[in-house]
Amino acid sequence: MSLHERLIGIFYRAATGSRKMRNLLTPAGALFFFALIALFIFAALQVDKCLEFPELLPTSLNVIVSVPILVLGLSLMIWSILQFIRVKGTPVPFNPPPKLVTTGPYAYVRNPMLTGVFVLLFGLGVLLRSISLVSICTPVFILFNVWELKAVEERELEKRLGKDYVEYKKRVPMFVPRLKVRTRKLIE
Numbered sequence: 001m002s003l004h005e006r007l008i009g010i011f012y013r014a015a016t017g018s019r020k021m022r023n024l025l026t027p028a029g030a031l032f033f034f035a036l037i038a039l040f041i042f043a044a045l046q047v048d049k050c051l052e053f054p055e056l057l058p059t060s061l062n063v064i065v066s067v068p069i070l071v072l073g074l075s076l077m078i079w080s081i082l083q084f085i086r087v088k089g090t091p092v093p094f095n096p097p098p099k100l101v102t103t104g105p106y107a108y109v110r111n112p113m114l115t116g117v118f119v120l121l122f123g124l125g126v127l128l129r130s131i132s133l134v135s136i137c138t139p140v141f142i143l144f145n146v147w148e149l150k151a152v153e154e155r156e157l158e159k160r161l162g163k164d165y166v167e168y169k170k171r172v173p174m175f176v177p178r179l180k181v182r183t184r185k186l187i188e
Contacts, residue, residue, distance in 0.1 A: 011156040014094040022095035029092035040141045044133035055129035066127035073120030080113035108177040115175045
């Protein structure tokens with residue numbers, strides 16, 4: 001059995017285990033995720049310092065540019081979390097909602113909370129004037145999450161939710177919503 005098959009099994013057993021066990025694992029899962037984010041931010045700031053990168057934007061401009069980005073990312077995260085709480089679940093894979101959530105931001109992307117985190121990290125990079133957080137660490141964080149989602153989480157979701165999730169996955173993009181372009185006939 002491969003490592004990622006073992007991880008899928010661990011996620012599946014945790015997600016389908018007793019309510020008590022899921023409630024115990026939830027804070028640990030959330031803490032791990034936020035510690036990982038903090039590690040990426042810290043690493044970016046150290047890279048900037050060690051490589052003597054210039055600051056991304058002047059001090060007066062960084063706040064003006066970053067605040068709308070931060071608000072967008074945080075709003076998307078909160079909206080996503082509220083959708084899970086509404087159906088008695090959490091965004092932590094060990095304590096997911098009991099059914100597939102396809103409403104709210106989940107109607108547009110499969111992982112709106114992570115999309116919000118990515119936007120938030122980018123906004124923090126702008127706020128902290130960190131070239132490496134914007135251009136190196138955030139993209140690496142995104143790649144790590146894409147790998148983890150493809151290799152572990154989505155396979156566990158397919159196993160737990162079956163064809164409903166497979167169909168949802170075909171219909172809804174992972175992070176970036178599809179833009180529907182409507183065209184009119186210019187000449188009739």
